[in-house]
Each structure stands twice: as C-alpha cells, then as structure tokens.
Amino acid sequence: MSSITEKAKNQKQVLTLNEFSKRKVVEHNSLITSIAKMDKTPLKMFELAVSCINTEEPPKDNTVYLSKADLFAFFKVSDNDKHSRFKQAVRAMQKEAYFEIKEEAGKGFKFKSIVPIPYVEWTDYHDEVLIRFSPEIMPYLINLKKNFTQHALSEISELNSKYSIILYRWLSMNYNQYEHYSAKGGRRAKQVESYRNPSISVKELRIMTDTVNEYQRFTNFTKKILDIPLKEINDNTTFKVSYEKVKKGRSIDSIVFHIEKKRMADDNSYKLDDRDYQEDKARKAETEDMLTVQALKSPYTKLLMEHFLLSYLDLTDTKILSGLQAHVYPLYDELKDLRGLNGVKDHLSYVGAKREDYSRKNITKYLKKAIEQYLPTVKRQDL
Template sequence: MDEIQKRKVVQHNDLISSVAKMDKIPLKIFELAVSCIDTDNPPKDNIIYLSKSELFTFFKVNDSNKHSRFKQAIEVMQKQAYFNIKANKELGIEYESIVPIPYIKWTDYTDEVILQFQPQIMPYLIELKKNFTQYALSDVMELNSKYSIILYKWLSMNYNQYEHYSFKGGRREEQLEVYQNPSISIKELRIMTDTINLYKTFKDFDSYVLKNSLKEINEHTHFNVSYEKLKVGRSIDRIQFHISKKEQPQELNGEYKAREQDPDYLQDKINKEVNQQALFAEAMQSLYTTSLLESSLLSPFDMQDITLMANLQLEVYPLYKQLEEIVGLQGVKKHLEYVSNKKLDYSKPNLVKYLKTAVMRYLDSGDTKQHEIIKTKFVKQSQKTVEAVAKDFMTENNEELSQAELDKIKSDILKQMNGEGLDHE
C-alpha cells in the first residue's frame, strides 16, 4: 500500500485528451500498469510485472471471488478496451485507435502478472520531452467512476501547466488564469467522456458526469474543483472549471523539495508574503469590503482569510474601481446586490474568481453605457448649476472676483454637491 501511495503516473497530453473506450476497471488497470514504467529506463519488450496482491490492494478487493473477478476484468480489458487518440502532428491531425495492453499472462500458482503494452501506445508513455502530465496514482485509486478518472486527468493536465509556468515563468497572467480555470465545450466534453449517445439531456449529463465526478475528485484527490455553466443565448455551451490544490505539506520531496530549498524561491516567497500582508491591510480599509459584507457575499469569517482578502484587493477591487467610475459607488452596490440575489448554478469556494467573473461580464455587457450617459448629463448639469450659483454669489456680494477666486468657489460648490467637506485655509 505504501508503494502505491508513492507512485506517479505520467502520460502524454494527447493520451489524456483521448477517448477512453473502456469501463472503470480496465482504465484503472491501465493506470496502475503505467505507474510501473520507469521513463528513464523503458521496459524491455514493453513488458512490466505486477503482482496479484498489488492489484487486489489497488482495487480494495478482499472477497473470496477476487480471482475470478480479476480474470473477468482482464478479459473485458482485452476485448473491449481501447483509446481513440487525436494527435496534432507537424503535417496535421492524426487519429489512432490503440488497444493498450493486448497481452497479459498469469498463473494460478504464482503471484506474478505479466503485462505487455502495445508498441504504438509507448510513445505516449515514455517519449515525454514535452506536453506530458504527471499525477498521483493514489488519487486515481480512490476514484470509483470512469468519468471521475477522465476528468481528474484532464484537470491535472491543465493545473500542472499552471503550477509549472507559475514557478518557471514564460506565461502571461491571463494565460496562467486559463490553466487554473480551464473551459471546455459540452461537445468536446461529451466526446472525451464517451457520452455522445448517453445522458441525452443536459440535466442527466450534469448529474451523472459532472456533479458526481467532481464530488469524488473533491473528496479523494489533491484538488478542490468547482464549475460554472457558460451559456450562448439560452443554451449551455461550455463548462468552466475552477481548480485549487489542497495543502500537501507532506509532499516535500523531489522537485517540490528542491524548490523549497532554492534561495531565489525562498526570497520570492518572502516578498510575496510581505506583499500579501500589504494587500490584506488595504482590503480591510476598502469600501468595497464593506459593500461585500452588506450584500452577504463576504462574511466576517472570510475577512480573517489573508489570502482571500489580498486576492480580492489585487484582482477584484480594481475592477470595482472601474465600475465605480462609470456608475458610482451606489451602482457598484446595486451590482453586488444583483450578484448576491441571482441564483447562479455555480459552486462558490473560489469567491475571488466568482466575483471577478461577475464584474468583468457586467463591464463587458454594455449595460453600463446608459449609466455613463446619465453621469455625463449630470456632470454637465452640475457645471451649469455651479456657474449659476457662482454668479448669484457675485451679485449678492457685489464683488468682482479674480478667476482663481471664482474657480475656488466653483470647486467648493461641487464638493458640497458631492457630499465632500470644504477645503479650509
């Protein structure tokens, strides 16, 4: 069991995005077999060795029928299981249909199981100089649905790129956000999960493929994942996922441990923590924090989360500032009330992403243009009022004022109209 917990699975991204024409058991046997490959020393003749006891541990099988169940699973795997792979090659797109493990041998009197991979599948498992993904076998072990495994691998593929480029650099902030919050069309998702002819209504697809899978992934893997349904017109066109990683302090090994000991990384980490504290302090003083509290989008408990508040200050509040310049602070508050009251089909552990998406859509929607016109008319009307009040002041006091004095009076009047205090000498 300890050995399984330590193992990693590495696959090319084209294989991860392929269509797995197989059920849960053959797919998990394949994942277990791949975890036995040493990519630095590829197996001779594409053969790897498993033990029956390891297989039974992996599948948590303890009953008296485990041998017959194992034999049945192997037969199903060899007769029905294959991958439809769509690969982007230099000359164009290529399609392959590959039975991954065509040969398996075992006996009744030994514990050893011999598996031989199809030669055509090996480039997707060992020739991994770029565009590959690594994930924990223990995560796959806990998943009990074919759809959970497929989605987990695809989410890992995206999040691993987010982690890689966050540390190494080479990608813009917007690109990193796409990796952490990947989206996929319903059509592509149905193809990948092999459900084009299953769960015909979106309600069923949502329940059996999305909700059930993400529930398993959130409970049993390193990830916390929520999702959002994106519409085109009245139809749901895409699914956008929002991925975060659970804290794993015990995983300080390999590359992660080396990174933790890197002086440049440690200094960068310190700088980020100092910056986060500064952002947190700004957020605690912001009127937008008060508005979020008033609209019940933020709780006093949330305000104790330094990372959350710092990210609100960094990513969301600048957008609220843009909105305020168009519709005023009351307009921002109305927007937050709308967001709070609207019953979106959206899981909200990632509050920053949720609020950021909402305000960006509002800013891009064009609904703010009317407010901008009204604001312009108000300013013009205010200027006329200022001129009139200033003239009345001059008439009443029978004074000739310099331009500087007149501008000062206009400024004071505008401040009074906007509810601000007057300047004092």
C-alpha cells in the first residue's frame, strides 16, 4: 500500500501555504444555516478541508490531503505543543463535532445529524494528513447547482470565534445572493436589497448559533453573539457590518444586518482601500507574482494581444497582468460559459474598436469596466 505522501502527490490535493489567499470554501446553504455542534477549531478545520475539494472533479473516496506544516500555519500555531494540540483537535472533530441539518421534506421537515469527518490519518514521519469526509456530508459540498455559497478561506483563517465564523458564513450567503441577483436580475429591487440587509429572528439566530439555552440575558446574548463577533468580522474580513434590533411589543423580535464590502482602490493593483486591511509587502509581492505567472499562461492574454488591447511592453508590467488575472479573466470565464470562446473574441473585437486613448493609462480598469457592463446584458438575454 502506498504512503500518504505518495497518494497525495498522485491526487494533487495537498494544500500549500501559498494557496491560502486564493482558496475558496463552497457549501450548500442548508449546511450554512445548520447547527454546528462543535467549537471553533473543528469548524475551522472542516472549512480548511472543504477548500481542498474541486467540485468539478470530486475527490476519490471523499478524501483530501493537507500538509501538517500548512495546517499549523493556517491556525497560526508555532509552539512546541502544536502536535498534541493537533491530536486534540482531531479527537474533538471525530468524537464531538457534528452538524444538525433541517430540510423541507413533504409537508414538514427532515432532520439530519452528520459527523462530517469521521476519519483522519497521519504519521509522525510524513508531513501530509489524510482527511476523509463522510458520504452523507458530500452532497452538501459537491452537488452545488443551486443554493450554495462561496467564501474566502483566508478570511475564515482570521476569525477566532465560533460565533464569528457562523455569522460570517451566514452573512456571506446573503451577500452572495445580493451580488448574484444585482448582476443577473430575476428579483425585485426590494428583494435584492433584502439580501444586503438580511433579517433573522432572535429565535432563529439562537438556533443557528446553538445558544437556545445560553446567554439568557439579552445584553449578554447581544455582546457574545453580535457585538464581539461583528467586531472581529469587521476587523478581519472584507465585510463591514452593522445591525439594528427590531422590537415586537416590548421584546426584541429580530435583528437586521447591514452589509457592505470595503471599497477597492481605483488602480491596476486593486489594493484594499482600508488601512486596517493592507497586506504586508512580502505577501502582496508573492500574490502578485503568482497572478502574473497565471496571466502569462492564460489564453485571454494572447487574445488581448491579437486584438491590440495589450502590448509587449504591458507583458512586463506585473500590476497590469496580476490585475487582469484577478479581476478581469474570471469575468471572461463567465462570458465563455455563456457564449463560448467565440463570444469572448467578439466582445474583445468590439472593445478594441471602441477603445479610447485614455484607456491606455489604465487598461485593466478599462477592460474590467467593459466586461462588467456587457455581462448583465448577456445574462438577461439568457433568462
């Protein structure tokens, strides 16, 4: 039988530290609104493992592989006791952690209790850790044709409270729908805005955070479930969230959240325009280099050259290439899915013909604006 390391190399599922910034966690909304019967460490480890799943090519035997070194880096653990703490986390995940999922079924509801990761394997002489998901949890991680949410693994890694993670996932679920229907249409304006300003009853919030029998004084509940987690979310993610209490009679009946995304700087590098969210220089340079390499290999770069939208001089500018790879090429992928590669070529032909001189100063911004204006039209035509 081959070693864990050999299996990992064969399946190319090992998560590397450099990939944290681009890893996404994709989950069905039923899982996000379920009750996570676990503390923050198993929940974060679950999110980390989920980020390794390629939904287009689901892992064989429901198995993914992580690097122990990168696992410790994800949790920011560097002390001498890290291996015993890792074992404790695995033990907690397998013996105490599970999801309670409630789904509509016929005239009522179906309730499921699922241990998400029943098997973990590692050795003391190899770096890789094998993680195997339960078959019952997999439909919520790979059958994602509708009602699913995507969020950034790098933001989850910065959250150190179970309630922060639960709220962040739920807020992401709502804001993703706001962005989706804002671009695609299919919902009334009022309903679209409700996704950016979602409401949840206090009863539902207590159930989702598993605090039905905890923090009975509402001031304690507000502090532990809202104030402290939202401060952590605001300090460590791209969300800026506030809330208001809605009364029914004398009691607080529900909570309305107001979600905003922090603004981006208006230049080719697309740096966050909030000083609290500036990455350190080394990480920026590493990310920029990685995106530049990807852009140079992308077929879209060749197409831009063919339509005279990029010059050979532009190919030496890492800010232009990294900006294209991060913010323009994903939109071209959407267009390609809708109209095929010829659809992308037709769009670039039109953009090239309409190009003004001022666009040469900021080609990334120009191309991003052009595809952002064009995509909603294509999507409306397909409704």
